[in-house]
Amino acid sequence: MILVVSTLHEPSVNRVVRHLEDRGAPWARINTEEFPLLRAGRIALGGAEPHGVLDTPRGAVDTRAVTAVWMRRASRPAVPRRFSAKDKAFVADEANAFLNGFLDLVSGRFVNPREAERRARKIPQLELARRCGLSVPRTLVTNDADAVRAFAAAACGPVVFKPLAGVGSNGHDFARDLGDRFGEAVEVEPQSPSADPDAPAELVFSQILTPERAAHLDALRYAPAIFQDYVEKAFDVRVTYVAGRVFACRIHSQEADDTAVDFRRMALRERIEDVGHALFEPPVPLREGIERFMQAAGLVFGCLDFVETPDGAFVFLEVNPSGQWLWVEQLTGAPISEAVADALCS
Ligand SMILES: Nc1ncnc2c1ncn2[C@@H]1O[C@H](COP(=O)(O)OP(=O)(O)O)[C@@H](O)[C@H]1O
Numbered sequence: 001m002i003l004v005v006s007t008l009h010e011p012s013v014n015r016v017v018r019h020l021e022d023r024g025a026p027w028a029r030i031n032t033e034e035f036p037l038l039r040a041g042r043i044a045l046g047g048a049e050p051h052g053v054l055d056t057p058r059g060a061v062d063t064r065a066v067t068a069v070w071m072r073r074a075s076r077p078a079v080p081r082r083f084s085a086k087d088k089a090f091v092a093d094e095a096n097a098f099l100n101g102f103l104d105l106v107s108g109r110f111v112n113p114r115e116a117e118r119r120a121r122k123i124p125q126l127e128l129a130r131r132c133g134l135s136v137p138r139t140l141v142t143n144d145a146d147a148v149r150a151f152a153a154a155a156c157g158p159v160v161f162k163p164l165a166g167v168g169s170n171g172h173d174f175a176r177d178l179g180d181r182f183g184e185a186v187e188v189e190p191q192s193p194s195a196d197p198d199a200p201a202e203l204v205f206s207q208i209l210t211p212e213r214a215a216h217l218d219a220l221r222y223a224p225a226i227f228q229d230y231v232e233k234a235f236d237v238r239v240t241y242v243a244g245r246v247f248a249c250r251i252h253s254q255e256a257d258d259t260a261v262d263f264r265r266m267a268l269r270e271r272i273e274d275v276g277h278a279l280f281e282p283p284v285p286l287r288e289g290i291e292r293f294m295q296a297a298g299l300v301f302g303c304l305d306f307v308e309t310p311d312g313a314f315v316f317l318e319v320n321p322s323g324q325w326l327w328v329e330q331l332t333g334a335p336i337s338e339a340v341a342d343a344l345c346s
């Protein structure tokens, strides 16, 4: 039995599930908003066979039967709107503790292991990548404007800055879409405290530290950020790593001004397919560096961002352990969803 732990609107789940069905692999999905209000769970301890059972739309799932768990962007539980803030927090913590304890009783493979996903934060991953032989940009993380000025003065070229923790783009209030399924008004707290459920999903893009922007550096006292040497690009490279398989895609971000500094600005266009995407065979040293890094990070799955320089070097920027790949699959035909299904079945 393969258990998918996800959230109500996660488009990648349907794609992967289709491949599980092609293989005849039994699967079930729990959308974490639905526990505990809509789904019951039972964990029995103190006997010879400690185990948990969780009701899902496809029937009850027993931890003893689960061979693999796909952790795909779990969310927080839906909580009645009428509850006080204190009660909402209590419910969320209790639900979370139950689900984590349930998953602790599973001995199958986790994609990704939960501790590895928690550890995969920006600062330690840059240092881990360096130790694994990947090249990384000179980096300063700070809220100290003077330190940034010194960093920029020592740079050979431009400096880029970007957020450290990202933005709470997970601010979508799923409960609004649920209508009367819960039988009462509920809400789902955003994953990140910064996410405003009334705002559309947002990104803060990477930007060059120009003299005009440098004039606002004192605003750093409100929030630290990452500063890096700007790596000159031939291409942005998105590597999707799935259990030893490497799907490397060049993104032709340098052909237009809007995508040159941050390729994700293509999302603001009407047609993202106008930005070239091409699969390529990564050179062996890059492939080996990625493998070493992913092993050391304990990650089975990850979306890695690199810059490919005009002289063909690859510079590591980050790994997102639950990154999105559907657009790469759609634009290039890379069989990533199938590889995820393979990883869950093996
Ligand atoms: N040091 C850098 N040099 C050049 N471009 C960069 C650098 N850091 C980030 N970028 C660009 O910004 C975009 C997002 O980069 P990334 O490091 O993945 O940021 P985030 O953590 O916000 O996703 C990519 O287009 C990437 O090429």
Ligand SMILES: [Mg+2]
Residues within 6 Å of the ligand: 305, 318
């Ligand atoms: Mg990124």
